[in-house]
Amino acid sequence: xxxxxxxxxxxxxxxxxxxxxxxxxxxxxxxxxxxxxxxxxxxxxxxxxxxxxxxxxxxxxxxxxxxxxxxxxxxxxxxxxxxxxxxxxxxxxxxxxxxxxxxxxxxxxxxxxxxxxxxxxxxxxxxxxxxxxxxxxxxxxxxxxxxxxxxxxxxxxxxxxxxxxxxxxxxxxxxxxxxxxxxxxxxxxxxxxxxxxxxxxxxxxxxxxxxxxxxxxxxxxxxxxxxxxxxxxxxxxxxxxxxxxxxxxxxxxxxxxxxxxxxxxxxxxxxxxxxxxxxxxxxxxxxxxxxxxxxxxxxxxxxxxxxxx
Numbered sequence: 001x002x003x004x005x006x007x008x009x010x011x012x013x014x015x016x017x018x019x020x021x022x023x024x025x026x027x028x029x030x031x032x033x034x035x036x037x038x039x040x041x042x043x044x045x046x047x048x049x050x051x052x053x054x055x056x057x058x059x060x061x062x063x064x065x066x067x068x069x070x071x072x073x074x075x076x077x078x079x080x081x082x083x084x085x086x087x088x089x090x091x092x093x094x095x096x097x098x099x100x101x102x103x104x105x106x107x108x109x110x111x112x113x114x115x116x117x118x119x120x121x122x123x124x125x126x127x128x129x130x131x132x133x134x135x136x137x138x139x140x141x142x143x144x145x146x147x148x149x150x151x152x153x154x155x156x157x158x159x160x161x162x163x164x165x166x167x168x169x170x171x172x173x174x175x176x177x178x179x180x181x182x183x184x185x186x187x188x189x190x191x192x193x194x195x196x197x198x199x200x201x202x203x204x205x206x207x208x209x210x211x212x213x214x215x216x217x218x219x220x221x222x223x224x225x226x227x228x229x230x231x232x233x234x235x236x237x238x239x240x241x242x243x244x245x246x247x248x249x250x251x252x253x254x255x256x257x258x259x260x261x262x263x264x265x266x267x268x269x270x271x272x273x274x275x276x277x278x279x280x281x282x283x284x285x286x287x288x289x290x291x292x293x294x295x296x297x298x299x300x301x302x303x304x305x306x307x308x309x
Contacts, residue, residue: 039092083230085233136178136287
């Protein structure tokens with residue numbers, strides 16, 4: 001009932017250092033107890049970065065909003081460590097780039113697209129200047145959902161079709177999820193099949209027996225590992241969230257700009273006076289889905305999942 005005793009002046013003050021420190025220490029403590037090592041490392045690194053930024057914010061409203069958002073994250077981690085299905089999946093989505101800041105980093109690393117880029121505004125420019133990003137979008141949504149058909153429009157004028165295409169792309173572009181690497185896919189498939197979570201340090205085989213025993217002892221004390229059937233359910237659901245491995249191959253394709261349309265047999269010279277080649281190299285992207293994608297995850301109803309039913 002302390003909130004009833006607070007005055008309006010308390011809401012017009014900057015959060016104290018102790019308040020900010022307490023919230024972020026709680027986030028680090030709860031992240032240490034999360035069972036997924038990849039997500040755990042990301043949350044700890046991102047929380048430390050945000051703590052250094054938010055600690056020196058001098059705008060009252062913005063600083064209080066940041067502390068409130070951090071407190072919401074703390075409560076989410078607390079619920080996830082009790083292995084509630086919805087909260088665990090939300091944390092795993094942040095850890096593997098299905099949403100949040102890591103999604104932007106992974107898209108920039110795999111497709112070369114930054115957060116604020118003008119090429120986002122037009123699908124034709126994306127296909128021309130960011131072919132990797134266009135290939136990811138085309139693989140996720142398909143041509144029918146990515147490109148607006150003029151048959152469904154009331155006006156089939158080319159300007160109206162282009163306008164509706166840009167509006168549709170404006171809503172679709174933020175739902176594109178980045179691909180993952182082969183090592184991450186193998187790790188997720190192994191956990192989705194066996195339900196066993198092992199540390200990456202132990203699995204690498206670089207540790208001695210004594211060091212591996214210390215790592216297991218630390219995990220038994222601090223990390224809250226769910227049951228095997230829950231682990232299988234978590235990771236099979238995660239693999240069904242557009243988790244693909246992207247590959248690139250260079251192929252030789254016909255050079256469409258070699259001949260004029262009106263003069264198909266006359267070679268076109270480039271600026272140096274050389275004849276353009278018949279074939280030019282083009283990068284072709286391939287995508288591979290998990291073997292568990294599309295399968296129905298096993299249903300494990302326990303006392304925590306049944307809360308509120």
